Amino acid sequence: MAAPLKETKMFEQSLVPKNMFLDEVESLRQAARAVMQTPPSGTAASIALLQTVLSTEIVCVMRYTMMSVSADGLKNDWIGKEFQAQANDERRHMAQAAARIAELGGTPDFSASQAGPRLARDDGHTDLAIRVRENLAAEQSVIAHYHELIAFLAPRDPRSCEILGAIVQDEEDHTSDMEDLLVSYAG
Numbered sequence: 001m002a003a004p005l006k007e008t009k010m011f012e013q014s015l016v017p018k019n020m021f022l023d024e025v026e027s028l029r030q031a032a033r034a035v036m037q038t039p040p041s042g043t044a045a046s047i048a049l050l051q052t053v054l055s056t057e058i059v060c061v062m063r064y065t066m067m068s069v070s071a072d073g074l075k076n077d078w079i080g081k082e083f084q085a086q087a088n089d090e091r092r093h094m095a096q097a098a099a100r101i102a103e104l105g106g107t108p109d110f111s112a113s114q115a116g117p118r119l120a121r122d123d124g125h126t127d128l129a130i131r132v133r134e135n136l137a138a139e140q141s142v143i144a145h146y147h148e149l150i151a152f153l154a155p156r157d158p159r160s161c162e163i164l165g166a167i168v169q170d171e172e173d174h175t176s177d178m179e180d181l182l183v184s185y186a187g
Helices: 002-015 020-037 044-068 071-075 077-103 115-120 128-153 158-186
Strands: none
Touching (some): 044 071
């Protein structure tokens, strides 16, 4: 009887949509880890790592903007405003990362992430709670990613660490907001 149960679990897992948002964040996190394993000299490491931050924030802006004008966001003013506020925070983070890249002598690459079109298309989710849970998982990964960057950059680039520390505080607020939204939505 164990085989049918296993088959059922595999079938159920195939019905669970893939979290493309989390996959994209994890992909950017892996790119940063590769840089940290063999860091370039001088400011090049900071620029490369901040580029992963910029790309991550671009992905977040697109995701939250899409959700603010989704059917749920348009139907429920509170949901739309919440996700638009988060998108605005992510835009500010994006600008901070880009400005720091430029300060270090680099050129911010705003086309670095090709995820936008994938994340913005209809993925078949009609359940807001699923999308919010996906966002929550991605935000938690972003926070862990930025903590890794802070630990790596601390002895090399204290200014970038300050910027990332402030961004992490906002991201932690976003996770709290999403947890509240899940409670409100479920209740």
